[in-house]
Amino acid sequence: ETVLTQSPATLSLSPGERATLSCRASQSVSSSLAWYQQKPGQAPRLLILDASNRATGIPARFSGSGSGTDFTLTISSLEPEDFAIYYCQQCSNWPRTFGPGTRVDI
Amino acid sequence: EVQLLESGGGLVQPGGSLRLSCAVSGLTYSSSAMHWVRLAPGRGLEWLAGITASGANTFYTDSVKGRFTISRDNSKNTLYLQMSSLRTDDTAIYYCARGVSGAYDYWGEGTLVTVSS
Numbered sequence: 001e002t003v004l005t006q007s008p009a010t011l012s013l014s015p016g017e018r019a020t021l022s023c024r025a026s027q028s029v030s031s032s033l034a035w036y037q038q039k040p041g042q043a044p045r046l047l048i049l050d051a052s053n054r055a056t057g058i059p060a061r062f063s064g065s066g067s068g069t070d071f072t073l074t075i076s077s078l079e080p081e082d083f084a085i086y087y088c089q090q091c092s093n094w095p096r097t098f099g100p101g102t103r104v105d106i
Numbered sequence: 107e108v109q110l111l112e113s114g115g116g117l118v119q120p121g122g123s124l125r126l127s128c129a130v131s132g133l134t135y136s137s138s139a140m141h142w143v144r145l146a147p148g149r150g151l152e153w154l155a156g157i158t159a160s161g162a163n164t165f166y167t168d169s170v171k172g173r174f175t176i177s178r179d180n181s182k183n184t185l186y187l188q189m190s191s192l193r194t195d196d197t198a199i200y201y202c203a204r205g206v207s208g209a210y211d212y213w214g215e216g217t218l219v220t221v222s223s
Binding site: 050 | 145201203209
């Protein structure tokens with residue numbers, strides 16, 4: 001099973017600041033990595049697929065990078081609605097797996 | 107408008123069974139791979155099972171293999187998850203999701219399954 005590790009576990013920032021979230025895979029997943037945002041009581045929302053492609057309707061302040069085993073999600077300038085939990089997910093190997101999440105707090 | 111609507115959740119005793127359904131509208135269901143994902147209390151997202159568009163191939167995570175069965179009815183635009191031998195640690199919100207390029211672009215709002223005596 002491909003294990004995903006996310007860091008940090010919690011990121012405490014203010015609106016307007018830059019957020020950098022990391023996801024590391026236990027084996028190469030090429031570029032088959034997605035990022036999701038989840039808020040309490042809501043379903044996850046797809047942000048990034050194929051490591052760096054924004055999903056439909058996702059603002060340009062969200063960007064993804066990386067390949068192989070190391071990936072980054074960057075939020076260039078945090079908006080109040082961006083405070084949430086962010087998960088990475090690998091789409092390369094079965095079983096599919098998610099990382100444990102990074103909570104972005106105010 | 108795309109809609110995925112889960113149903114069938116509820117309270118069940120340990121060792122019991124439950125069948126979840128996911129009714130899909132607004133997209134070409136018969137061309138879409140589908141998946142089940144859950145969110146347990148105090149834990150993160152966990153992918154459970156996936157099924158190809160035709161239903162010919164299914165995939166499971168180890169923790170549910172042999173206990174859960176994913177299936178679909180393309181004539182009814184509906185996805186299913188048959189769950190048996192339920193354990194207390196299966197308590198979670200269960201989501202269905204559409205797969206695209208391996209990621210999940212459309213999600214239902216989830217259905218709560220509580221396993222407790």
